[in-house]
Amino acid sequence: MRIVLVGPPGAGKGTQAQFIASHLSIPKISTGDIFRANVSGGTELGQQAKAYMDRGDLVPDEVTIAMVRDRLAEDDAREGFLLDGFPRNVPQAETLKKILSEWDARLDLVLELVVDEDEVVRRLSGRRTCSQCGHIWHVMFDDKRDDICDDCGGQLFQRDDDKEETIRHRLEVYQEQTAPLVAFYADEGMLVGIDATGPVEEVTERALAALRPFAG
Numbered sequence: 275m276r277i278v279l280v281g282p283p284g285a286g287k288g289t290q291a292q293f294i295a296s297h298l299s300i301p302k303i304s305t306g307d308i309f310r311a312n313v314s315g316g317t318e319l320g321q322q323a324k325a326y327m328d329r330g331d332l333v334p335d336e337v338t339i340a341m342v343r344d345r346l347a348e349d350d351a352r353e354g355f356l357l358d359g360f361p362r363n364v365p366q367a368e369t370l371k372k373i374l375s376e377w378d379a380r381l382d383l384v385l386e387l388v389v390d391e392d393e394v395v396r397r398l399s400g401r402r403t404c405s406q407c408g409h410i411w412h413v414m415f416d417d418k419r420d421d422i423c424d425d426c427g428g429q430l431f432q433r434d435d436d437k438e439e440t441i442r443h444r445l446e447v448y449q450e451q452t453a454p455l456v457a458f459y460a461d462e463g464m465l466v467g468i469d470a471t472g473p474v475e476e477v478t479e480r481a482l483a484a485l486r487p488f489a490g
Contacts, residue, residue, distance in 0.1 A: 275354045281387030282448045284394035285470045291358040293478045300354040308341045339369050364458045383488045384459040387470035398441045402430040
């Protein structure tokens with residue numbers, strides 16, 4: 275199967291991508307992994323991307339697309355893949371469609387993880403990071419009543435990108451950039467949305483149930 279996973283920050287895409295890809299025996303491909311592999315491998319595309327990242331700029335679409343094309347051409351992705359973090363916008367989606375059509379292939383499904391904005395804020399703003407070991411705790415899910423790391427005794431703090439105002443800004447950016455992508459795939463007739471609230475295992479079950487009619 276060839277799947278794209280979409281959803282706002284805090285929807286649990288990374289976690290669900292891992293479970294779904296493992297269940298289907300297909301590679302999970304994220305733009306973050308691709309960037310790291312190209313930068314650490316010193317590829318020409320990696321050097322181009324690193325120059326932008328070092329300046330704090332977004333990597334241009336053409337560099338990102340070239341990296342994704344190279345990754346999708348690898349042997350392990352021939353029979354299927356799960357894309358997490360790509361495409362991020364409609365032009366990238368149109369380019370992905372062209373790339374796959376060149377290989378006489380197409381996406382089977384775009385799975386959207388649907389989660390309420392307030393739930394996203396609750397999930398992300400509750401995270402606390404240990405200043406010593408880097409372990410991330412959650413004030414609700416881990417039943418934390420103090421600001422001390424249970425692993426090493428270090429002081430816990432809230433990262434700037436876990437603060438409510440930052441999270442709400444990220445959600446605004448997501449709506450501006452990625453909401454049109456959801457509409458694009460709905461028009462293509464391949465969008466399926468699932469409720470991404472509740473325990474991780476339940477969300478995974480919903481995802482796999484949504485995939486079954488498209489498998490095989």
